Amino acid sequence: MDKKPVIAPKGRQQPRVKIEDVARKANVSPATVSRVLNHPDIVRPELRDKVMRHINDLAYTRDSAARALKSGRMRTVGVIVPTLALGIFAEGVEALQNRLSESGYTLFIANSQYDQRREFQELQSLIERGIDGIVLVGASHGRELRSLIEQAGVPVITTYVAKAGGGIPAIGIDNESATREMTEYLLRLGHVRFGAIANVVAASNDRSRARLEGIQRALSDAGLPLKPSQIVKADYSLAQGRSALRQLLTDHPDTTAVICTTDTLAIGAMAEARKMGLAVPSTLSITGFDDVELAAQMDPPLTTVSVPAAEIGRGAADYLINAIAGSPVPRSVVLPYRLVMRSSSAPPRSSVRPARRGRSRDH
Amino acid sequence: MDKKPVIAPKGRQQPRVKIEDVARKANVSPATVSRVLNHPDIVRPELRDKVMRHINDLAYTRDSAARALKSGRMRTVGVIVPTLALGIFAEGVEALQNRLSESGYTLFIANSQYDQRREFQELQSLIERGIDGIVLVGASHGRELRSLIEQAGVPVITTYVAKAGGGIPAIGIDNESATREMTEYLLRLGHVRFGAIANVVAASNDRSRARLEGIQRALSDAGLPLKPSQIVKADYSLAQGRSALRQLLTDHPDTTAVICTTDTLAIGAMAEARKMGLAVPSTLSITGFDDVELAAQMDPPLTTVSVPAAEIGRGAADYLINAIAGSPVPRSVVLPYRLVMRSSSAPPRSSVRPARRGRSRDH
DNA sequence: CCTAAGTCTGAAATCGATTTCAGAAATCGA
């Protein structure tokens, strides 16, 4: 960071065109100029056009601070995501911003790094900025945060989950149900020795927790409950997917199906499987979650769950726009996920490998 | 989008605490309350504490619109990226936001989808919002946009490039030099039959154009100028990397080294190479650009150029914070890139494949 | 004890746009 001071920035040169300047040029009152901009239909057309010409001539733009002060509306929404490093969040934010932009809203962005304290601070800062609405991710939020929202009276919606506590509306998918279906699919293929890799390290990652629960529930229901050692906890990095698979197969070499709560983990797991010389899917089936761009391009293509991130973003935008306008809004929106069966999953090759090598179960 | 209207949002319930309310409770004037918040040191300590207590009691927070109106400063910065779908931009934005947040700034985000018209509109909207600074990406911006910035008198910095025209400061890497080095490296390995895959479809993507130029220049200098058919233009998707490689090898089956201007393209190319049964790197060397997380995890790991995205984001934040404060700032900052030699590149296996199959050069 | 210097505090103007209210102008019917 060795910047050599070279130039001083030139300050705001022109004093900024005010509504009064336009009014004077056009020989009307500021009130009329304001009306031309806000309620064009109640101004006589010729007059309106004349004023508009002067507005364009002077390149006048309204001071949003003054506007916001008078109207009490900033036309601004904030979003706090755990991180932008995950494509799934980046995609949702992008869709959110695009939809908001269409309606004249601007988007503040912040990230929490999966830290509830940071999330609270960022939210506080956004609320002080006077945002009209707030988008969160997931259902795990401190009660402190909820009461802050309550007190500020700002419409809020949480995303990527099907439901959130505390009366907060949600838009997203049913994560638990998705992994349960995925697990049932693998059960139907004939798998009986499962492993799970879940990014449940961050306390606030309720999506992955729900996904893990879906796996556990399905397997319990099938009479094959997962032992703790069959569940490897990780963060959200690809490298952890690799090491997780290695650990899993060290403890349970006879595993035939590994369910990951994230594509990133699954891709890491596949890379490691390849390195270990395990054929996917013939020796080991691996599944992911999210359906990132790369998933379809893997070799073999990854079986995963497709999450409609863009739709979640758009839906959150629509919700807030309506809520801010005082229009009636749904309590929650559950969007459909989609199981995408690709070639990383197949029936187990039960006969080829020894079923059990006589190791004691609990080492 | 079939939301059933269910509940109407409850509006802002309390009328919001104003500075006057605090003043009345504390038996002082609004001026004093303001001073306690803005210049604590000029208020008598006991009085200051008393006022602070009441501020906390009432949970008073200043109305940022009124504040901004009076002070002319929003303490807000805007960023416009082409897209958030590219991890490299998401990473930069995240770092930018984190650094800004530390200094009490909030970040507006917008995306242009590589469309200069959209970029202009989004910028216009941000400027109307009264942002104090703006971060752009790349050097290709319409003169319309530059004059808008000039006229608004807002500090600006552009990122991911080493220099930008029109007096706009930049922070980033020298893209052309990076690919030139990469190409020279491959030349040193002994390659003579090159192909390039470049995402130069979007008119405003000057990064990739510069990267392509670096490749061309290095090869021209080596007496091996690329023919148009050796350059395949693509967008930034993985699938296009696949089809680009296929096309390249159809036209030039004897290619031994493929340089991609993006890791995404390179990863697509590697996937396709594998599918075509071409061994990487023994038959075909492939290189990328960006050093995304996945690059190191590929099989074989991808040779690429590491871009310090987080540092770019932080640097942009620092630049704007200083510029806004009126501190002297550098004209531009060139950050070092790093060539990461991994196993996707190796000397050509010149003896094994036929050098030329007697096809006419220009078909 | 009284004036001079120094410290604090409050009243009021200010930032720029919006909107109510009332008055002026235009339109219509008789």
Added chain:
DNA sequence: TCGATTTCTGAAATCGATTTCAGACTTAGG
């Protein structure tokens, strides 16, 4: 042509916080 509507427009109040300016109070020095 005159009065009654209807349509438009402008003057002025307003949003909430900041800051200048001047006055009140305290302290110190003579």
